[in-house]
Amino acid sequence: MRQYLKQDEWRIIEEGFSPDHHKASESIFSLGNGQMGQRANFEEAWSGPTLQGSYVAGVYYPDKTRVGWWKNGYPEYFAKVLNAPNWIGIDVNIDGETLDLFKADKVEDFRRILDMRSGVLSRSFRVTLKNGNTLSVKSERFLSMTRNETGVVKYSVTPEKDCKIIFSPYIDGDVENEDSNYDEKFWNILKTDVDEGKGSLLSQTKKSDFQVAFAMETEISGIDNFDIQTVKNETFAGNHITIKADKNQTITLIKYVGVCSSLNHKPEELTAAAKKQASEARLLGFKTLLEEQKQHWENIWNLGDIKIKGDVAAQQGIRFNIFHLNQTYTGEDERLNVGPKGFTGEKYGGTTYWDTEAYGIPFFLMTAPQKVVRNLLVYRYKHLQKAIENAEKLGFTNGAALYPMVTINGEECHNEWEITFEEIHRNGAIAFAIYNYIRHTGDIKYLSEYGLEVLIGIARFWSQRATFSHDKKKFVILGVTGPNEYENNVNNNWYTNKIAQWCLNYAREAIDIVRRNHPERFDEITEKVNLDTATETSVWKSVATNLHLPYSKDQEVFLQQDGYLDKEQITADELSPSVRPINQHWSWDRILRSCFIKQADTLQGIYLFEEEFDTETIRRNFAFYEPRTVHESSLSPCVHNILAARIGNLDKAYQMYLRTSRLDIDDYNHEVHEGLHITSMAGTWMSIVEGFGGKRVYKDGKLRLSPIIPGQWKEYAFKIRFHEKNLEVKVTQEEVEICSHADEKISLILYGNEISLAPGKSIKEPINVNYHA
Incomplete structure (x- = not known):
């Protein structure tokens, strides 16, 4: 753990300047509004370690997969949400020296605050430059939740002696992704334009041909006389605003920015749309925009807050998670989804995993209007044909659908074979999400409109993926990776088999529901997907009824997979802290041969299908598997919290709650600099509502x-x-x-x-x- 942030019920507070914490803080203090996001990079120049990150929802690049070999069915690229042109930049020059905290002579009174009640990031500090100038700086910025193509920065400087200040607000298109496979830059800059107090830049992604326009307008307060010079090149649009400032005179620059993408505007109208957003923001003014922002967040908190009395760490943790979930996904656009890092970093490509269905949907089901989750499910429906094509690449037929492990457009783009080919339980999460939505909303109509086609494709996949074992006299599912990614290429992973069995049964049930309630639509679907109802459902029933589910009679627990007990059975508390997390210290060979579990696996299935098991069964399985779990996935503690609470183990439930709720704030896994764990944040909410x-x-x-x-x-x-x-x-x-x-x-x-x-x-x-x- 790394604990350097103050505990506060409504704010994330960093006091004291430390370059060592900078990249972590860039993640933790990130902002978003569902349409775009921004890491907490400094507005002024910074030459120290950083991950520059500005992201626009739905805009991606198909980066060529970097592997040394190829297999049939392997994805050709890894889709990445791109680091977009930098719109927050405001360089500051004092008497010829650039303000850069990494190079400054002294930094004092540094304070950074994320106000979760209003979605505003503020920063203040006193700095002495090498040329002897000392000044105080205050900044505020937010991404408007009401005007989701608008960002605002307010930047104030107070010098302690007379000096010349040059503010240089800009938009910079010369950016790159840290995770680029071939060090390639992903943007073409089509046009830059400047005027006094204004600037614009039109960018285009290579290959995928998205276009994004950025426009800025600025205003200066605190002084009447200043000089503006425009500056631009092929990738840069900015102004130099020169001011003669008096001692203790506060000069404030406000930068209003419009960000518009071709997902929402015609390409030929993009620049005009971005300029309109910036202009309208300036006419409204900072104060009005801020009041709108506060009101919007007040409405969110009135509906979705969780209040805890007597435990500030716990209270801060849950609000931090709720805050980031709401600024990552608003549910307004069915083309968008929830990436594991949201708008906070580049790891995992910023794309969609099974995390959305397994963890995100339970949160949005209980905290957001019904249409929000419906749109998440429609997103997968619109990718059904791609899921069928993904399955065809692996040899499946007749409309069998395998949804990708990682995607942004429906195609698989994960580049590790043990995940791409083997972590097929993701299909089950998508089917379960449909069931979960309907039982929480009563929206049975969704099955006839969208859901049944998805369920049929998934059932066809499972029926073909299972093999009949003459030795076991059972159907088996071979060569998989379960949720526990520390076990690859195993046979009969209990969770995978269990959810496959459930999918086959639920698909049959859904067919009956649609046939009874919407017979005309049922006929349309069966004709469209060429479903021989009697024959196919008979096969599904046979596979589900006779599917092998490993069980240990000696331990009286469901067996994570065939042969799991052949491993040396030791528990996580026997590991030296010096080798934790094991994925950063052990070889993959050693991890695969160990009994250690990355995250809930068998227990994940017990969580989903809890009503099938009595308390003693849950208690035995929890007592066996939790001590062997190293919780090196952000998705692990929440499931363990829920089951620990279910069996009355409050101490373990509370321990797991703190771990999931403060995973990023306290950097449990030493990786927060890469971005936050957005989808596991929904698990934090589950820990309270479903756990306690x-x-x-x-x-x-x-x-x-x-x-x-x-x-x-x-x-x-x-x-x-x-x-x-x-x-x-x-x-x-x-x-x-x-x-x-x-x-x-x-x-x-x-x-x-x-x-x-x-x-x-x-x-x-x-x-x-x-x-x-």
């Missing part, structure tokens, strides 16, 4: 709650949406209060007892820490 809150929706479609509370907390409260009805749950050490904020009656099950709440009413019950469903 005991929220469940089983196959019967009824909402269940069974809250417990850690001893470290005085109280916690959360809000959820169910069938578009809003509830608030407050939990103390003594009682549970459930308040209805809905317009009609809500029914739910509390500690096994069904209750009803009239609109605006509440109910209180004693807390039952010993209840197990």
Whole structure:
């Protein structure tokens, strides 16, 4: 862990200047608004270690995969969300010396604050340059949530003696991705233009041919007389604003920026659209834009805040996670999705993984309007044909669909064979997300409109992927990688087989639902996908009924995969701290031969299908697998928290909660400089609502709650949406209060007892820490 940030309920605070922390802070203090994002790079020049990062949603480049060999079905490229032209830049020159904190003589009173209540990043410091000038600097910036093509920077300088200041606001298109496979730059700059106080730049991605326009307008306050010179070249558009400043005179530059992409505008209208955004922002002014921003975030927090009393670290952690989730994805555009790093870094290409369906969707189901999750599911539906083509490359036929492990346009672009070919459980997450959406919303119509076609393609894949073993007299699924990526090319991974079995059964159930409720649409679908219902569903039933699910009679646990007990059985607490995390210290060969588990695997399946298992079964499997889990995936602690709470192990649940909620703030895995773990942040929310809150929706479609509370907390409260009805749950050490904020009656099950709440009413019950469903 690396703990250098102050604990505060609503703010992330860094006090004291440390270049060693800079890249980590660039990630932690990142901003976004669903349409674009920006790492917390300094506005002024910085010559120290940095990951310059400006990102525009949906804009990507197919970077050629860098491998030394090739196999049939292997992806040709890794799609990457690009580091876009830098629009925040404001160089500052004082009497001939450039302001650069990395080179300055002294930096004092450095303070950086991310105000999560308003989505504003501010910074202040006092700096002495090598030429003897001392000045104080304050900056504020935000990406407008209400005008998602607008960014604003307010930058103030106060010198301690008379001096000449040159502000140089600019837009710079000479950028590169740190993760470029061949050190290639991904942008062509088509045009730059400047005028006094203004500038614009039109960029185009190579190969993928996206276009993005940037425009800026600036204003100066604190002085009336200044000189402006324009400067541009093929990749740069800027101004030099020269000011003669008096001692202790504060000069402020405000930079209004419009960022528009060809996803939302005609290419020939892009520059005009960006200029319009910048101009309208300047006319409104910083104060008005800031008030809009605060109001927007107040509305988000009113619906989605989680309040914890008595534990500042826990409170800061959950709000940090909720904040980044909401500024990463707003659900307004069905062409977009949630990348594991969001807008905070380049690792994983910024593209879509199974994380969205497994972790992101549970969060958005309970905190956002129904259309938000529907759009995430429509995103996958629109990629169905690509999923079928992906499966065809691997030899599957008849419309079998294998969704990619990593994608931005539906094509597989992951370049590690053990993931690309073998981590096929991602198909199951997409099918389960459809089921999860319907049981939380009642939107059965989604099956006939979109869902059934996806489920048929996935069922066809599983039925072909399974092989009948004459030795076992069972169907088996060979050569896979489960969620535990520290085991490759294994046979009969329990989680993979379990979710394959479920998919086959649910596809049959979905067929019956659509046939009964929408017979005309059912006929359209069967004709479109060439489904022989009786024959194919008979095969699916046979495979599902006879699928091998490994089990150890001696240990009385589900076996993670065939042969798992052949490994030396030692536990994670026997490892020396000097070799943790093991993925940074051990060879891959050693990891593969060990029993250590990267993240929840068997327990992931128990989490998804919990209603099938009694408490003792869950307890035995948890007691066996958790000690062998090194939690070196950000997606691991939340599932363990939920199951630990389920079996009444509050100490372990609380430990796992702190780990997931403060994973990035405290940099548990020494990798936050690469970007934040956005999708695991949804797991943090799950840890409270599904873990401590005991929220469940089983196959019967009824909402269940069974809250417990850690001893470290005085109280916690959360809000959820169910069938578009809003509830608030407050939990103390003594009682549970459930308040209805809905317009009609809500029914739910509390500690096994069904209750009803009239609109605006509440109910209180004693807390039952010993209840197990």
